[in-house]
Amino acid sequence: MDKEKWEPKIVAFVCNWCTYTGADLAGTSRMKYPANAKMIRVMCSGSIDPVFIIKAFERGADGVLVSGCHPNDCHYNAGNFHARRRWDFFHELLDFIGIEKERLQFSWISASEGKKFADVIAKVTKDIKTLGPFTAYKKMNSEFTAVFPEIQEVVKETIIKEKETV
Amino acid sequence: MEELREYAKELLEKKEVAAVIGYTQVSENRTKPIIITDPADASKLVFNEYCLNNLSVYLTKARINAMCRTKDKIMKLAICAKPCDVHSIVALIQENQVHRNDIVIISFNCHGAVKDFGYEFSGENLASKCITCETHKPLYFDKIFGEEKETPKASDAALARIEELESMTHEERFEYFNNEFDKCIKCYACRAVCPLCYCQRCITDKAIPRWIESSSHQRGNFSWNIVRAFHLSARCTGCGECDRACPMDIPLSLINRRMAMEAKKSFSYVSGRSLETPTLVGSFNEKDSDELFM
Numbered sequence: 001m002d003k004e005k006w007e008p009k010i011v012a013f014v015c016n017w018c019t020y021t022g023a024d025l026a027g028t029s030r031m032k033y034p035a036n037a038k039m040i041r042v043m044c045s046g047s048i049d050p051v052f053i054i055k056a057f058e059r060g061a062d063g064v065l066v067s068g069c070h071p072n073d074c075h076y077n078a079g080n081f082h083a084r085r086r087w088d089f090f091h092e093l094l095d096f097i098g099i100e101k102e103r104l105q106f107s108w109i110s111a112s113e114g115k116k117f118a119d120v121i122a123k124v125t126k127d128i129k130t131l132g133p134f135t136a137y138k139k140m141n142s143e144f145t146a147v148f149p150e151i152q153e154v155v156k157e158t159i160i161k162e163k164e165t166v
Numbered sequence: 167m168e169e170l171r172e173y174a175k176e177l178l179e180k181k182e183v184a185a186v187i188g189y190t191q192v193s194e195n196r197t198k199p200i201i202i203t204d205p206a207d208a209s210k211l212v213f214n215e216y217c218l219n220n221l222s223v224y225l226t227k228a229r230i231n232a233m234c235r236t237k238d239k240i241m242k243l244a245i246c247a248k249p250c251d252v253h254s255i256v257a258l259i260q261e262n263q264v265h266r267n268d269i270v271i272i273s274f275n276c277h278g279a280v281k282d283f284g285y286e287f288s289g290e291n292l293a294s295k296c297i298t299c300e301t302h303k304p305l306y307f308d309k310i311f312g313e314e315k316e317t318p319k320a321s322d323a324a325l326a327r328i329e330e331l332e333s334m335t336h337e338e339r340f341e342y343f344n345n346e347f348d349k350c351i352k353c354y355a356c357r358a359v360c361p362l363c364y365c366q367r368c369i370t371d372k373a374i375p376r377w378i379e380s381s382s383h384q385r386g387n388f389s390w391n392i393v394r395a396f397h398l399s400a401r402c403t404g405c406g407e408c409d410r411a412c413p414m415d416i417p418l419s420l421i422n423r424r425m426a427m428e429a430k431k432s433f434s435y436v437s438g439r440s441l442e443t444p445t446l447v448g449s450f451n452e453k454d455s456d457e458l459f460m
Contacts, residue, residue, distance in 0.1 A: 049377075050392075050393070050396050051369065051377040051378065051389070051393060054377075054378075054389050054392055054393070055377065058385060058389065071452065071456065072452065078450060081450035081451075081452065081454070082450050084450070084454055084456075084458075084459075085400075085433075085446065085447055085450055085454060086447060087458060088428075088432060088454075088455075088458060089396065089399040089400055089425060089428060089429075089447070090396055090399075091458060092399075092424075092425065092428045093392065093395055093396055093399060093421070093424075093425060094392070095336075096331070096332075096339070096421065096424050096425075097339065097340065097343050097392060097395075097421075098336045098337065098338070098339030098340025098341070098342070098343055098344075099336065099340065100336050105460065106458050106459045106460065107459055107460035108456075108459050108460070120460055123460070136337065136340045136341075136344075140344070140384045140385040140388060141385060
């Protein structure tokens with residue numbers, strides 16, 4: 001694949017109260033930022049289970065962004081404090097297992113920081129672009145479908161069906 | 167040894183405890199766990215360097231707890247625990263899985279254990295956790311037996327391995343762990359043997375939605391091992407039972423130890439050491455580092 005033309009797939013888990021609203025502000029203010037991030041809104045950064053992130057990588061994400069309210073700004077008072085400790089360990093674990101630290105990034109973005117949201121998405125996209133596609137993890141998918149070829153067919157069929165319905 | 171048997175017998179005769187969980191000799195250099203309810207069986211108890219099992223895993227089992235509940239009262243449970251097993255018990259108490267007043271901890275002055283059954287006790291065959299052990303005397307106990315002896319010296323091979331892995335590039339590490347996890351047959355022995363894997367229903371058993379693929383192909387194995395390691399990070403007390411139970415020799419405790427090192431470095435926290443402090447991941451501090459976040 002042409003590395004210049006390749007666009008990374010980024011999954012952004014954002015909290016409903018701050019970052020999602022910040023993204024909304026970026027949109028209504030007509031700010032420009034890369035369209036690589038696919039946003040998934042959750043109620044709190046503390047409610048993001050690390051298996052969500054593993055699942056994102058499994059399904060072909062090249063990078064993941066997790067974003068929530070600033071400390072002491074959490075809608076649920078302590079959600080992001082709990083998350084902060086957890087992410088510290090998860091980030092360190094993935095690093096030890098061999099996943100580059102830039103693949104999983106974290107940020108605090110408040111509802112009024114539309115500019116920061118655009119900047120963070122741009123930064124994450126740039127970081128992932130320099131790293132290149134996450135082929136190591138994607139290779140596992142190809143081996144998975146090699147073991148279960150029938151699944152490959154099912155996946156193809158569902159993709160075709162989805163396209164037809166759209 | 168006689169004192170231990172006498173004490174266990176006394177506890178059972180006086181009906182202070184419903185059962186004593188301990189070790190019994192199977193053959194030379196090999197012991198197995200035993201649950202004693204009859205005072206006459208107390209003579210079967212032993213304690214030596216070949217008592218490897220971490221018996222605290224039984225404390226959260228429903229069948230064991232049912233033994234303690236009679237019609238009119240709830241009885242205590244006595245458990246034989248090496249000083250390192252006491253850490254697991256402390257972690258269980260911290261996480262409200264066991265109540266301190268519900269158990270009688272019978273502990274020992276420990277000078278190390280062998281790495282697996284079938285080895286002679288010596289510095290060379292010392293279990294990896296014993297090399298760096300600092301608690302030869304238990305931190306919490308109700309009764310203590312055994313005399314203090316010197317632990318044989320050995321080099322810390324696990325730490326050297328971690329440092330070696332850290333010096334590798336991410337691609338090399340990913341390949342190494344992928345090859346290791348690829349061996350996994352999803353027997354879940356690591357989960358069954360871990361005292362801190364007490365969830366009634368593990369996330370891998372949940373089918374709707376299926377977060378972790380249960381068939382043992384590379385992708386499912388990778389997810390399972392990440393989740394297992396993450397759920398134990400900052401909680402694992404380093405008893406090393408997962409390593410011993412793994413039939414495929416995946417270096418599980420290596421990852422656990424790396425995460426324990428992170429807990430010590432960033433939060434100066436060691437799991438299962440104090441009944442007074444809350445667990446690290448179960449609590450928070452507003453002054454925690456914000457370095458990770460943009």
